Amino acid sequence: MNKYRLMSPGPTPVPEKVLLRMADTMIHHRTPQFQEVLKRVNVKLKQVFSTKNPVLIMASSGSGAMEASITNLVSAGDKILVIKGGKFGERFAEIAEAYGVEVVEYAIVWGESADPRIVENMLKENPEIKAVYSTLCETSTGVVSDIKEIGRVVAKTNAVLVVDAISGFLADELKTDKWGVDVVVCGSQKGFMLPPGLAFLSIGPKAEKLLAGSKLPKYYFDLKVALKSYGKDDTPWTPAVSLIMGLDSVLDMIIEEGLDNVIERHAYLANITREAVKAIGLELFALNPSNAVTSVKVPDGIDGVGLVKKMRDEQGITIAGGQGSLKGKIFRVAHLGYMDGYDTMTAIAGIEIVLKQLGYDVKFGKGVAKAQELFK
């Protein structure tokens, strides 16, 4: 028996009852039955996104919604500010380039987080910037951004703030309306505990005003068309019916646990992980670590790629390695979605075992004991 444990920052495990909900009879999407589901999902999404504005559902991965957040708000030749501190900040810049949008780059050393005062200064120096693109949790480094403060800074300008919250959402706090976040982009396969295949995009009035002026071509991801259907509790294209059924279930789970409790649980699991890896003698990589994923420096002399591989192939625990320039230098353990303390403890136990196999001097149970101590 090879039991499979998914501890990567997406996809994350899907609760069994949600898997079974998605295995129910397929129904047609243009029927009162499905419209009723969509109607209550739309209400619950607003609640979970802490917004009174529309949250659109797309049949695509998160990158599709990231593209929509550029092609619908600006035009070719417009300037946007992209906060680039990892692979997903880079993705925003790549999309902008593909569409001829000019990127003013705020490049951060990977592992560090954006300084809101620098964002403020860059906006002052470039008053023509139409939109600021940030990540909530930069999945590739495990860093969380200070969206609250960035929101305060951007709100004072004409620019809108777009946040890629794909991996951080439901793990790190994000008060969409209160913090002045105009667009939040999410995916289904992270904190939402669903399979990949759905993306979400919330859009506030300041961003909605930009839709009419955006001249970039689009069709499938045209938010004007999507909003028109949304107003009728419909979707412009055939929706991913089974995933939306699952969404209905996970939103109930999230609301039942309580949004604040969900985030607190992630903070708790992240804290256990951080303290346990420190107890093993390892060093954290992110200066401002996210609650979604903990990035850990691979100790000198240890094979970081091998560590992730042995965890997966021998221990049955799928964690993530470093991406791009961080390959082999960090590993990343998620505590995201359908996770509790024992899941986290299991990951730590596996890491202890594999580190020892790779020649690292670790006393079994040190990290595990730290986790146990912190259990609530």
Add this chain to the structure above:
Amino acid sequence: MNKYRLMSPGPTPVPEKVLLRMADTMIHHRTPQFQEVLKRVNVKLKQVFSTKNPVLIMASSGSGAMEASITNLVSAGDKILVIKGGKFGERFAEIAEAYGVEVVEYAIVWGESADPRIVENMLKENPEIKAVYSTLCETSTGVVSDIKEIGRVVAKTNAVLVVDAISGFLADELKTDKWGVDVVVCGSQKGFMLPPGLAFLSIGPKAEKLLAGSKLPKYYFDLKVALKSYGKDDTPWTPAVSLIMGLDSVLDMIIEEGLDNVIERHAYLANITREAVKAIGLELFALNPSNAVTSVKVPDGIDGVGLVKKMRDEQGITIAGGQGSLKGKIFRVAHLGYMDGYDTMTAIAGIEIVLKQLGYDVKFGKGVAKAQELFK
């Protein structure tokens, strides 16, 4: 108990074992485990698409792949020929317009099918046309196109042939390579017997040559990027893991039944439906009817919208009404995907009952008996 019967041209019923396959443990997409699935799915897709060329899998509905088939092949200002005989032909034209591509329109009366000789003449008159866009089955009218002959005509020119086979695929014959079809666009929720959320796009060498020259902006649907990942049995963005697991299963089912047998079964069910509705005294709408869906004229004096509604709400059988200008004038019964003779017979029995309720003079069992006679 309200048993739900899905007889619409997408979504279609999903076999129970496929539903359960998709309910299996979520796994990570960048792992040897998932790569192995993708590798065999890629091989089986080629077989089912009757092509030796790549068949790309996208996380989107079919409309996303339709968009990709325009934005990757041509540039703004280029001319394309769109065969427009219903809602989905119109969609190609709308996408082209959104991207500034010039559409030469071959408008057909809804219910009729394209004349390949007219396509030939239009290509002669407009030698600058870069691509021809046709549907296999125009879902809105139930008409099947003569793709074999259109393929022969287009193959003699520099233009490529793109076929939206979303609803017709696996029901109507389509020999991709043999018939010179350069791009086939498909969706998961029709003949493939899966939930909506995946799109497929096959691309042959004549179309692939156009990718480099296309100047239209794109990112999520960039086929150059998708082909690069495809070559490594990978996907550029997070794939819809659970739906691809289901795809692995349905492809086995299709290959086990045999591609020709699958199409023959659809032809058989379509024939039963056509003969049965004629036995009831109704008239077929499509001149060249598809094997995917049978469109039937609503008899004079009968409420066509009410018929579809009563079928759904009182009989539990979801069929489709007419779209656009055909609203209330036709109804459409699918025999698509996971369907056999008794499913078809059930739809006919329901139609008899509802027609009688609406005041149409029908003798119970007439259509049903015709179906029974034709049973194999």
